[in-house]
Amino acid sequence: xxxxxxxxxxxxxxxxxxxxxxxxxxxxxxxxxxxxxxxxxxxxxxxxxxxxxxxxxxxxxxxxxxxxxxxxxxxxxxxxxxxxxxxxxxxxx
Amino acid sequence: xxxxxxxxxxxxxxxxxxxxxxxxxxxxxxxxxxxxxxxxxxxxxxxxxxxxxxxxxxxxxxxxxxxxxxxxxxxxxxxxxxxxxxxxxxxxxxxxxxxxxxxxxxxxxxxxxxxxxxxxxxxxxxxxxxxxxxxxxxxxxxxxxxxxxxxxxxxxxxxxxxxxxxxxxxxxxxxxxxxxxxxxxxxxxxxxxxxxxxxxxxxxxxxxxxxxxxxxxxxxxxxxxxxxxxxxxxxxxxxxxxxxxxxxxxxxxxxxxxxxxxxxxxxxxxxxxxxxxxxxxxxxxxxxxxxxxxxxxxxxxxxxxxxxxxxxxxxxxxxxxxxxxxxxxxxxxxxxxxxxxxxxxxxxxxxxxxxxxxxxxxxxxxxxxxxxxxxxxxxxxxxxxxxxxxxxxxxxxxxxxxxxxxxxxxxxxxxxxxxxxxxxxxxxxxxxxxxxxxxxxxxxxxxxxxxxxxxxxxxxxxxxxxxxxxxxx
Numbered sequence: 001x002x003x004x005x006x007x008x009x010x011x012x013x014x015x016x017x018x019x020x021x022x023x024x025x026x027x028x029x030x031x032x033x034x035x036x037x038x039x040x041x042x043x044x045x046x047x048x049x050x051x052x053x054x055x056x057x058x059x060x061x062x063x064x065x066x067x068x069x070x071x072x073x074x075x076x077x078x079x080x081x082x083x084x085x086x087x088x089x090x091x092x093x
Numbered sequence: 094x095x096x097x098x099x100x101x102x103x104x105x106x107x108x109x110x111x112x113x114x115x116x117x118x119x120x121x122x123x124x125x126x127x128x129x130x131x132x133x134x135x136x137x138x139x140x141x142x143x144x145x146x147x148x149x150x151x152x153x154x155x156x157x158x159x160x161x162x163x164x165x166x167x168x169x170x171x172x173x174x175x176x177x178x179x180x181x182x183x184x185x186x187x188x189x190x191x192x193x194x195x196x197x198x199x200x201x202x203x204x205x206x207x208x209x210x211x212x213x214x215x216x217x218x219x220x221x222x223x224x225x226x227x228x229x230x231x232x233x234x235x236x237x238x239x240x241x242x243x244x245x246x247x248x249x250x251x252x253x254x255x256x257x258x259x260x261x262x263x264x265x266x267x268x269x270x271x272x273x274x275x276x277x278x279x280x281x282x283x284x285x286x287x288x289x290x291x292x293x294x295x296x297x298x299x300x301x302x303x304x305x306x307x308x309x310x311x312x313x314x315x316x317x318x319x320x321x322x323x324x325x326x327x328x329x330x331x332x333x334x335x336x337x338x339x340x341x342x343x344x345x346x347x348x349x350x351x352x353x354x355x356x357x358x359x360x361x362x363x364x365x366x367x368x369x370x371x372x373x374x375x376x377x378x379x380x381x382x383x384x385x386x387x388x389x390x391x392x393x394x395x396x397x398x399x400x401x402x403x404x405x406x407x408x409x410x411x412x413x414x415x416x417x418x419x420x421x422x423x424x425x426x427x428x429x430x431x432x433x434x435x436x437x438x439x440x441x442x443x444x445x446x447x448x449x450x451x452x453x454x455x456x457x458x459x460x461x462x463x464x465x466x467x468x469x470x471x472x473x474x475x476x477x478x479x480x481x482x483x484x485x486x487x488x489x490x491x492x493x494x495x496x497x498x499x500x501x502x503x504x505x506x507x508x509x510x511x512x513x514x515x516x517x518x519x520x521x522x523x524x525x526x527x528x529x530x531x532x533x534x535x536x537x538x539x540x541x542x543x544x545x546x547x548x549x550x551x552x553x554x555x556x557x558x559x560x561x562x563x564x565x566x
Contacts, residue, residue: 050369072370
């Protein structure tokens, strides 16, 4: 529920967060220049209106599924799977 | 129940639980077909302050197959959104609600309707998963208002006025309504699920008790209905309004479904959850009681997730050898000897539920959609509505071809019809050597709809019970 119309909010949120960008980008998320990769941190925002979600579908096959909007794509990316699995074992310090 | 809480998964998700589907030639507008699809079952009318509503995060779909391939040619999609007028109160309404724009009405729902026409399209594996195609449909109605729930005489003093205002004529030709109604399905749930001890006949049960009248626990409960009335010419494959019941063009298949986004991410700050990914079907319904009574419990969630075109094979086998037909002779010793001895596949049920009844079985009637087995409600639109005074709630089994299993009217006695069919009454249609047991034509659960359950005009389900008077002391 919201007072703002859902469509306008989605439009604003999408523009602000670049929500659709990940699906169109190469599957491996790249760290920003100068930013250390894979450092645990606390979330700084709430859940975006249209979250882009990546989950490891198969560790053995190195498959990652990414959902964005109403799309879903599965990639074979063993390096990304290794990073995600390492991240899954870490804790915020 | 027809499909109220019929599967383990969907029983935990009421707003997506597709409880009933009806499809019939509109009795007061016979050049149109009305399709009703019900959700959010078993509503206690006093269930405030957050009264019942559709899910903002659910995609509701109505599918129509008009060429017999068990794939949707027309899909209507409905998506809702809830708005609050005043966050500084705990109340659903802060005074009487006298119109759909009344400032006293705090928590409201609006919806959009879209349509997808996909005649003849397949994606290579023969499937057309319209629930995965959100956004590709043509929007034919937007920001349409639902009525409020029926709160009581102070809050909703003229409920029918509000409900009538929520009937929307769309420029594209359809008429739609979405909101709370009286649940039209009637059944003695307590007896059915207490080892099928049908109250009128429980003296004959394996564990006998004195015979007693049936009890309908749904008679005081409400439901949420999505209703759409469509000109017949917009539903048939060639755009005609058929008059020959034996023409293949006259038959349409109807089912509906609810889908949720594949991923839900819950916000830790209480701002609800956000969806991501394609729509995944979580509830489906064509023929009443199909998933509830025919499909085995371990497969019910999977049945909800797949499409009618997937019904061939395992689900088909449940129809061919229904568990209930084996149970009846055990639960009622000596009452169903012929049924007990019948071991052939049930070609009668296969036709009624999965292919439609071919021409030549019931004189002047057919609703056959081809040999592909698929659970759809099949409606022959060339059969005119039976006048109210002569309509028979036992439908086709009683010679009233305008009733179930030719589509389904709101007042059709589904429990009695399907009990009788499963008990063998319809076997002679396809196997003349079989003589039904005498009890097969008498089976029922002792319930009747009672007054106020229905109305003679769209959306045909009656005014919902109000929370102040229901249940009565």
